[in-house]
Amino acid sequence: xxxxxxxxxxxxxxxxxxxxxxxxxxxxxxxxxxxxxxxxxxxxxxxxxxxxxxxxxxxxxxxxxxxxxxxxxxxxxxxxxxxxxxxxxxxxxxxxxxxxxxxxxxxxxxxxxxxxxxxxxxxxxxxxxxxxxxxxxxxxxxxxxxxxxxxxxxxxxxxxxxxxxxxxxxxxxxxxxxxxxxxxxxxxxxxxxxxxxxxxxxxxxxxxxxxxxxxxxxxxxxxxxxxxxxxxxxxxxxxxxxxxxxxxxxxxxxxxxxxxxxxxxxxxxxxxxxxxxxxxxxxxxxx
Amino acid sequence: xxxxxxxxxxxxxxxxxxxxxxxxxxxxxxxxxxxxxxxxxxxxxxxxxxxxxxxxxxxxxxxxxxxxxxxxxxxxxxxxxxxxxxxxxxxxxxxxxxxxxxxxxxxxxxxxxxxxxxxxxxxxxxxxxxxxxxxxxxxxxxxxxxxxxxxxxxxxxxxxxxxxxxxxxxxxxxxxxxxxxxxxxxxxxxxxxxxxxxxxxxxxxxxxxxxxxxxxxxxxxxxxxxxxxxxxxxxxxxxxxxxxxxxxxxxxxxxxxxxxxxxxxxxxxxxxxxxxxxxxxxxxxxxxxxxxxxxxxxxxxxxxxxxxxxxxxxxxxxxxxxxxxxxxxxxxxxxxxxxxxxxxxxxxxxxxxxxxxxxxxxxxxxxxxxxxxxxxxxxxxxxxxxxxxxxxxxxxxxxxxxxxxxxxxxxxxxxxxxxxxxxxx
Numbered sequence: 001x002x003x004x005x006x007x008x009x010x011x012x013x014x015x016x017x018x019x020x021x022x023x024x025x026x027x028x029x030x031x032x033x034x035x036x037x038x039x040x041x042x043x044x045x046x047x048x049x050x051x052x053x054x055x056x057x058x059x060x061x062x063x064x065x066x067x068x069x070x071x072x073x074x075x076x077x078x079x080x081x082x083x084x085x086x087x088x089x090x091x092x093x094x095x096x097x098x099x100x101x102x103x104x105x106x107x108x109x110x111x112x113x114x115x116x117x118x119x120x121x122x123x124x125x126x127x128x129x130x131x132x133x134x135x136x137x138x139x140x141x142x143x144x145x146x147x148x149x150x151x152x153x154x155x156x157x158x159x160x161x162x163x164x165x166x167x168x169x170x171x172x173x174x175x176x177x178x179x180x181x182x183x184x185x186x187x188x189x190x191x192x193x194x195x196x197x198x199x200x201x202x203x204x205x206x207x208x209x210x211x212x213x214x215x216x217x218x219x220x221x222x223x224x225x226x227x228x229x230x231x232x233x234x235x236x237x238x239x240x241x242x243x244x245x246x247x248x249x250x251x252x253x254x255x256x257x258x259x260x261x262x263x264x265x266x267x268x269x270x271x272x273x274x275x276x277x278x279x280x281x282x283x284x285x286x287x
Numbered sequence: 288x289x290x291x292x293x294x295x296x297x298x299x300x301x302x303x304x305x306x307x308x309x310x311x312x313x314x315x316x317x318x319x320x321x322x323x324x325x326x327x328x329x330x331x332x333x334x335x336x337x338x339x340x341x342x343x344x345x346x347x348x349x350x351x352x353x354x355x356x357x358x359x360x361x362x363x364x365x366x367x368x369x370x371x372x373x374x375x376x377x378x379x380x381x382x383x384x385x386x387x388x389x390x391x392x393x394x395x396x397x398x399x400x401x402x403x404x405x406x407x408x409x410x411x412x413x414x415x416x417x418x419x420x421x422x423x424x425x426x427x428x429x430x431x432x433x434x435x436x437x438x439x440x441x442x443x444x445x446x447x448x449x450x451x452x453x454x455x456x457x458x459x460x461x462x463x464x465x466x467x468x469x470x471x472x473x474x475x476x477x478x479x480x481x482x483x484x485x486x487x488x489x490x491x492x493x494x495x496x497x498x499x500x501x502x503x504x505x506x507x508x509x510x511x512x513x514x515x516x517x518x519x520x521x522x523x524x525x526x527x528x529x530x531x532x533x534x535x536x537x538x539x540x541x542x543x544x545x546x547x548x549x550x551x552x553x554x555x556x557x558x559x560x561x562x563x564x565x566x567x568x569x570x571x572x573x574x575x576x577x578x579x580x581x582x583x584x585x586x587x588x589x590x591x592x593x594x595x596x597x598x599x600x601x602x603x604x605x606x607x608x609x610x611x612x613x614x615x616x617x618x619x620x621x622x623x624x625x626x627x628x629x630x631x632x633x634x635x636x637x638x639x640x641x642x643x644x645x646x647x648x649x650x651x652x653x654x655x656x657x658x659x660x661x662x663x664x665x666x667x668x669x670x671x672x673x674x675x676x677x678x679x680x681x682x683x684x685x686x687x688x689x690x691x692x693x694x695x696x697x698x699x700x701x702x703x704x705x706x707x708x709x710x711x712x
Contacts, residue, residue, distance in 0.1 A: 040360060140467075141467070141531065142532070144532045146535055147535060148689055235682070236686065237692075249678070252356065253675075255671065255674075
């Protein structure tokens with residue numbers, strides 16, 4: 001059989017396409033079907049009740065708001081700290097490779113382990129933070145860092161800022177290294193100050209890398225589970241609960257599979273919308 | 288092939304019968320002392336059943352249901368596994384455990400089951416079908432450090448919650464003159480892990496409960512529940528007889544606090560002695576730790592004041608070797624293994640014959656307290672919605688302790704949310 005040249009390329013990408021569909025597509029489709037109570041449930045029957053329930057579930061709405069606050073805060077700090085450290089690492093300092101390794105270390109810690117480490121650090125009785133504050137004479141009684149709603153949520157955000165900034169740093173560092181030196185040389189000839197160099201050369205050149213780092217980090221943080229699971233468990237109450245943890249609880253602890261799937265679908269939709277600018281940028285740059 | 292067989296026969300090598308391999312998963316396999324005891328039992332099973340090999344599959348308690356349910360839904364999973372009572376009804380409802388009634392019938396049916404306490408068969412039975420075999424059961428009591436009681440001049444254990452509060456206050460103090468408070472009366476488990484068994488006894492000790500006796504409605508709107516709820520919140524916020532950060536205390540942390548004399552009491556049971564002693568051998572737990580029954584509110588005549596724990600053994604519906612799996616289930620729950628389990632792990636059996644006749648149990652000071660308390664204990668609701676109801680209650684209790692809600696509002700929210708959960712299904 002002779003395949004027309006026009007369709008040859010499709011034939012060659014077919015195996016990869018099928019693989020991607022089976023690996024990525026199947027779970028996604030299954031999750032959507034499950035949210036309609038159609039698969040992997042004891043009594044399958046089409047219903048939209050899970051989605052209807054989402055609108056009235058205070059715990060879901062609180063978790064959605066928590067996710068929004070958590071993601072926007074952590075991503076903002078990741079970009080800010082990441083840019084600062086990337087700028088430092090991009091300078092001509094001795095042993096900069098050593099500093100790069102040090103700077104990237106938090107990102108090598110698995111999120112569950114990171115959560116446990118910070119849980120011990122903020123522990124009320126034997127915790128490091130309270131011990132330092134009490135010995136330093138700043139406190140008389142230990143603070144219940146993870147037992148007060150706003151403190152617990154803030155500690156969780158703080159811990160994830162620490163753990164996740166190297167990701168943004170790496171992308172921005174790559175962007176910084178790609179800026180042609182001639183632009184800075186031209187700036188120097190024109191008598192531009194360091195701030196002017198940063199504002200008119202560095203930042204415009206980093207624009208796309210900045211957007212890519214922001215979108216990828218946002219998607220990553222939306223899905224974050226291990227850190228909150230091991231550090232606060234979503235508590236106290238559900239003060240630090242995010243959507244990924246709520247999904248887990250409904251799926252594996254309460255066995256509300258359809259409802260859990262509907263939360264996951266909502267989260268996936270949010271991430272899909274966020275990823276559109278990323279896709280547009282990457283596709284435009286390739287063209 | 289024929290030549291190979293002939294060759295083997297001629298060379299004197301026996302043709303080895305095909306070995307059946309089954310797997311057994313248990314969260315206690317992942318724990319040091321319990322795991323050792325289970326592995327010894329499995330080795331003994333393999334010795335007695337030469338054609339069967341058992342592969343141990345440890346699983347962390349927190350990951351147990353994630354692993355089991357995912358694997359079973361995918362047509363895999365361990366052939367035999369252990370569960371506590373909390374998720375059992377959901378497993379039965381979803382078909383994640385095999386009906387073992389036909390195997391029991393072959394063993395003698397009701398006659399074979401008659402050695403088990405009737406109450407222990409409740410969690411594993413649905414529509415007259417038996418889905419698992421009960422292994423261990425215990426009731427929750429208060430475990431305390433008798434040495435610290437003596438040092439504080441406390442001569443008798445509290446019988447009611449008023450006395451309990453007074454004892455807690457006496458035991459909360461600074462151990463170094465002029466220093467900060469570093470010893471507290473008690474630490475309740477308020478984190479997710481093990482919350483259910485511990486907190487329920489306070490509710491029941493006040494004559495209340497989470498749900499109505501038919502498990503169809505929330506019972507958190509009763510005066511008894513309100514009193515119990517406020518009592519716990521007051522112990523933490525007003526009396527400060529629990530260590531700071533108690534909202535994050537799980538069962539292991541409560542054991543650690545008792546082991547290092549940071550607290551003097553905890554809600555626990557038989558396993559507490561082994562576990563607490565393991566945390567700090569210098570405590571000499573087997574000598575200083577004692578037990579007393581759950582206090583009751585003065586004037587409350589309710590028989591039930593404690594909660595039953597039970598571990599049972601189940602068969603995976605996907606098993607390819609049901610006969611071998613049944614043999615293992617039967618072995619792990621037989622009289623001899625239950626006796627070994629007491630010697631190794633200080634745990635009582637679901638078999639009457641073991642608890643009533645085995646010498647070491649009859650002589651144990653702990654077993655006598657817990658055995659008596661079994662008569663005053665009941666299971667937590669055996670309904671599929673229970674895990675969600677419990678978590679809803681716990682979240683609201685934590686909100687009250689964190690002063691996010693008033694105790695009354697938190698309890699009413701818990702009541703309304705649980706009603707909604709029970710109505711929904």
